[in-house]
Amino acid sequence: MVLTSSTSHVLGTPAPAFSLPDSAGRIVSLGDFASDAGLLVVFWCNHCPFVRHIKQGFAQFVREYQPKGLGVIAINANDTVTHPQDGPERMQADIQTFGYTFDYLIDESQDVARAYDAACTPDFFLFDRDRKLAYHGQFDSSRPRNSEPITGADLRRAADAVLAGRPVPSEQTPSIGCNIKWHG
Numbered sequence: 001m002v003l004t005s006s007t008s009h010v011l012g013t014p015a016p017a018f019s020l021p022d023s024a025g026r027i028v029s030l031g032d033f034a035s036d037a038g039l040l041v042v043f044w045c046n047h048c049p050f051v052r053h054i055k056q057g058f059a060q061f062v063r064e065y066q067p068k069g070l071g072v073i074a075i076n077a078n079d080t081v082t083h084p085q086d087g088p089e090r091m092q093a094d095i096q097t098f099g100y101t102f103d104y105l106i107d108e109s110q111d112v113a114r115a116y117d118a119a120c121t122p123d124f125f126l127f128d129r130d131r132k133l134a135y136h137g138q139f140d141s142s143r144p145r146n147s148e149p150i151t152g153a154d155l156r157r158a159a160d161a162v163l164a165g166r167p168v169p170s171e172q173t174p175s176i177g178c179n180i181k182w183h184g
Helices: 049-068 088-098 111-116 153-163
Strands: 003-005 019-021 027-029 038-043 070-076 103-106 123-127 133-135 176-179
Touching: 019 103, 038 111, 038 153, 049 070, 049 088, 049 153, 049 176, 070 153, 088 103, 123 153, 133 153
Parallel strands: 038 070, 070 103
Antiparallel strands: 003 176, 019 027, 038 123, 123 133
């Protein structure tokens, strides 16, 4: 595990297009979320301790915010040759175990991760109705080895603002997690 912080991005940047399969082979594209009031794209995986730490809290966040009009997708861009625990079978297991209601996609080529300039897992990109970047920060300040509760407070504040059509404060704390496992 290499501790990595998300990279800074210019707010207002358009969401890069994607068309990726989920772990069952169904193709999901950016355009599938055109009617949502906001879109959260998160780079995610199965094995990272930072992701494992918030899996249940994030799944609950999504169950609360999808009915409010937030589209949510998770993208697994890790090299599954070197990290087979992030492969489709384990993705399916996590979907069942944690009750994921969001699309969990595979970026085998890692082209989408590069287009988003994703750096870590988890890495959160929240886009407004016009698919302009409104938030690129942490879920909350909880980490695997601190005593902070898992609340999703930072992402909740940003999502509430996006869904209300208000600007998100530009002061945003980067996400921290494991580096994306790039192909050799």
